[in-house]
Amino acid sequence: MLVRAHRTPRRAAALALGTALVSLLATSPAGAGTSGLPVVTATSEAAALYDDEAGGNSDADDPAIWRNAADPGRSLVVATAKEGGLKVYDLGARLVQSLSAPKPPAEDDAPGRFNNVDLVSGLHTSAGRADVAVVTDRGNDRLRIYRIDPSRPGGPLTDATDPAAAPVFSADQSEINDQRTAYGLATWTNKATGRTYALVSQRERTRLALLELVPAAGGKVGYRKVRTLDLPSSFRLPDGTSWSACAEPGELPQVEGMVVDPATGTLYAGQEDIGIWRLRADLTGKPVLVDRTKEFGVPGVYDEATEECVPGADPGYGGKRLSADVEGLTLLQQRGGNGYLLASSQGDNTFALYDRDVRKGNAYEGGFRVGAASETLDSVEECDGAAILNAPLGKRYPRGLLVVQDGQETPEVPDGEGGTRTATGFKFVDLGAVVDAAGL
Template sequence: MRMCDLVKYGSGALLPGLLLAGCATLPEPPKAYLPAVDVPAIAETVPVGTANDDAADDPAIWRNAADPAASLIVGTDKKAGLYVYGLDGKVRDFLAAGALNNADLREVTLADGTKRILVAASDRTDRSQPRIALFWLEGTNGKLSEIGTETFLPADRGSAEAYGFCMGGALGENDLARAYVVLKDGTVVESALFEQGDRIVPTYIRDVKLATQSEGCVVDDATQTLYVAEEDVGIWKVPLQTVLKAEAYARVGAQDGLVDDVEGLAIARDGKERAWLVASSQGDNAYTLFDLADGSMTGRFRIGGGEIDGTSDTDGIEVVLGDFGPRFPEGLFIAQDGDNAPEAQNFKLLSWQSIREALEIE
C-alpha cells in the first residue's frame, strides 16, 4: 500500500503537510464483493443498436397466457428508442422514439371493452422537461405503435429530468393505471393514466421526495406498495393507500446485501402467495432477493457459469413468474448487461427455476 493509500483509507500517522501531496488522482477503494451463487443465463437478446456507449437500460415482460413461449420482452436503448424481443432474443420490432430510459407495461381495458397492452417509458429527450412516452404493443406480432408523448408535471414545478419509471394498477375509478416517474433529483411523481379519445393522458396526482439520485422502482399491486431505489442509500417502500411517505426498507451495506449503486427493482410473486423483491446490487454485479413477507434477505446471485457470458453493471431488471414454455417453466428473469464487449450492451435471460434452486428456495 502506498503512502497516499494510507492517507485515503484512514491512517492518522502522517503529518498534515503530507495529506495534500500526490493524492488527487487516487482511485476509490474497491467495493466489497459479497457472497453470491452463480446462476447461468440461458439466452440473451441481440445487442442494442447504439454501440460503444451505455445504452441498453430497462426491460419489461409481457406474458402470453395463451402461448407462453411466444411471450415478449420490451427493452430500452436509452440513446435511441424501444426494442421488442422474443424469448429467443431476436428482435421483433424497434421504434426510434428518442431517449427512453426506463420502461414498463400493463394490460388495460379501454372504455369500449377492448383489452390492449400499454407500454410506457420515461422520456428524457428533453432533460429539462420530463415526459412519459406511451405505446401500444401487439401481442400477436410484437409490433409497437406510438400513442404519444405527454408531460405530467404542474407548470409551476420548474425543470426536471425524467429518469426511473414503473407502473401500477389503477387506484381511481376511471384511470387505466398509475405511472410513477422517478426524477433524477429523487422526486417520485405519481400520475393517473386516463383514456382521452385516441390519447392516453397522465394527470399529476402527488409526489414524494427522496434525498439523492434515485431511479429503479416497482409497484407491488397485491399490497399497493411502491418500492424505490435511492442509488447510494438503499431501498424505500411507499404505501400507496395513504399520503405518500417513504419508509426505509433496505440499506446499502453487507447486512442487507446491497453494494451501491442500487439500481433496478422487480417483484417475483408465485402461485403460493410467496413474493420476493429483487434488486440489482450494481456495485458488486449481483442481485439480492428480499422476502416481501418479512423483509428478510433470501439470498444473492450473480449471472455466470454458463455458455453465455455473465452480466456486470446492471441497470434495469424484470421478473415474472409462471409458465414461459419449456426453457422457462417457472418464470423469466431478465437483466441488462452493462458490459457485453466486444458487442453493444444487451439483456440476459434466466430461468426462475435455476435461481430458485440455486438459492434453495422451496
C-alpha cells in the first residue's frame, strides 16, 4: 500500500541540510546578501488547500497564467494541487473550476497526482488550433492535456488527453507505483519547425525527457518521446574529491522547476540540491551550470531515524544566492530579448533573479522576498512553483502578474488531534511592484 506524505524524506533531508547551512552562512559576509533583499507583498491569495482527507488531499504546487487576449482582465491562473487535481482561478484569486485527478486503476495503485503545469498557445490539433494546459500526472506517469475555452459553460478547461497516452518513464503499473515518474515540466515550441514539445523530468532521478505533442483523433492530444538526457548526480570538486548531494538511499538529485526561453530555445532546469542548468531545449549539446546552491559540495550523512541529513564542514565550493531546494523557475520576458530568469530559493524563502541574456552569462541581478501584507495575507515560505506574465491584465494588474506557491499558509487551522492541518496555497503579486522593488 502506498504511503502519502506532504514533505518527502528527500525534501526533509534537503531542507534540514539547507537550514543548518543557512544559519551558518547568515553570520558570514558570503551569506549576508539575502538578509537585505527588498520585500514585496501579495495583493491577494487563493483559498488555502489542505493535504488531508477533508481537504481532498490537496497540496498546492505549480501555477501557470493564461492571458485572455479578447479580455485580459478575465485571464486565468491554472494551478496544480497534486491529488487534489487542477484548480483554475480568476485574477481575484477566486476559484473558477476544480478538476479531479484520475482515480487509481486498482485499490493498491498510485492515484493521479498533478505535479507541474505549463501552457501552449495555438497548439495544432485535429479540431483546429487551441490553447492548452499541459500537466504532469506524477501518480500515473503521464501527461494530461486540457483545452482552454473561457466561453465554455461548464468551466474553461476540458480534458483533451489522448486515451492511448503511454507512461513517460515506466514500463508497467508496478514501476508507476514506485513513483519514479513524470515530475517537472516545461513546454516549448520550436520556432524553426513549428513543432511543440514538453520537457519532463523524472522524480528521484536526474533524467529529462523531450516529448513531442502530437494531434490525435477527435481533437485529443498525445505525445511521443524524442530523446532523453541525464544530468550529473556526482561532481568533481576543486580539491579533487567527488561529491554527491545527501539524500535518502537510492535517490538521485532530481529536477523539478524548468522553463524554456522561447526566443533562444534555451532550457533552464533547477536540479533541486545542485543548482540551475542551462542547456538546449532539444536536449542536445552540453549542459552548463549557471549557479550552484549554497549547499553544493557540503558533505552530509543521511540519518535513517530522523530522515534528515546531518551536514559536515562546508568546503566553500557552493554558490551565494540559492539555498536548496531550487524551485519555481520562470521568465520575466521583455522586448528585444531582455528580461530575467526567476528562481525560488526554497531553503531561505527568497527569489533570485538572473539576466536572461546568455551572452552575459546569466549574471545574478538581485532578488526579493514576498512578505506579509496583513495578519491574514501572510508571507511566502518554501515556494515550490512560480509563474510570471509580463503583459497588461486589465485594471487589476496593468503591469503584469507574478503567482507563487506558498508552502506554509497561515493562519494555522487545528486538525482536531492536537496538531494543525497541512495548508498550502497561491499568492498573487503585482509584477510592477516586483520590478520597482528589485530595481529592474
